[in-house]
Amino acid sequence: MQTPNSGPARWEKLGQDTKLKTRVFDVLGARYRHPGRGTERDFVVMQSPDWVNVVALTPDDHIVLVKQFRYGIDGFSLEIPGGVIDRAGEDPVAAGLRELREETGFSGVAAKLIGTVRPNPAIQSNRCHFVFVEAAVRAHDIAWDTDEEIAVMTKPVEEVFALAHSGEIFHALVLNALMLFEPHWRARKS
Numbered sequence: 001m002q003t004p005n006s007g008p009a010r011w012e013k014l015g016q017d018t019k020l021k022t023r024v025f026d027v028l029g030a031r032y033r034h035p036g037r038g039t040e041r042d043f044v045v046m047q048s049p050d051w052v053n054v055v056a057l058t059p060d061d062h063i064v065l066v067k068q069f070r071y072g073i074d075g076f077s078l079e080i081p082g083g084v085i086d087r088a089g090e091d092p093v094a095a096g097l098r099e100l101r102e103e104t105g106f107s108g109v110a111a112k113l114i115g116t117v118r119p120n121p122a123i124q125s126n127r128c129h130f131v132f133v134e135a136a137v138r139a140h141d142i143a144w145d146t147d148e149e150i151a152v153m154t155k156p157v158e159e160v161f162a163l164a165h166s167g168e169i170f171h172a173l174v175l176n177a178l179m180l181f182e183p184h185w186r187a188r189k190s
Contacts, residue, residue: 096131
């Protein structure tokens with residue numbers, strides 16, 4: 001019997017198979033066995049490519065934002081640019097710069113990775129990387145994907161933080177990105 005201080009057991013993976021393949025993710029059935037109890041259970045795992053989100057800061061200290069319709073909530077969401085890392089092994093910084101350019105027409109300099117999270121480790125296997133880009137300016141034509149239709153705007157950094165605190169920015173991964181960006185912003189201002 002486990003005690004609260006012994007920590008959770010690592011379940012043994014017995015196998016997996018693909019239940020459903022979609023354009024955005026695959027649904028896997030994964031069979032696991034608990035090492036102590038010996039019980040076996042089936043779990044669902046969503047397998048998706050990694051994602052990238054970009055905090056792009058303009059020379060006048062605005063953040064590049066996008067507003068778009070999101071089918072999961074049947075409504076609009078105010079976010080930072082981002083998307084799927086298209087090619088396995090693609091550098092997250094390069095993917096972030098590509099997504100920024102394609103979605104908004106902006107590009108910048110001194111791009112760097114500021115963090116990586118696991119969006120929902122209970123059921124998803126992928127990661128989301130966060131890239132910070134400085135001196136972002138509109139310099140390219142927009143190249144949206146087939147189903148993309150995006151309103152592009154910029155807002156002052158402090159206003160973006162206020163929108164996050166008020167709940168007007170509610171996308172969890174965007175909130176993660178802003179949390180990871182905030183120390184960089186505070187360091188610039190001190």
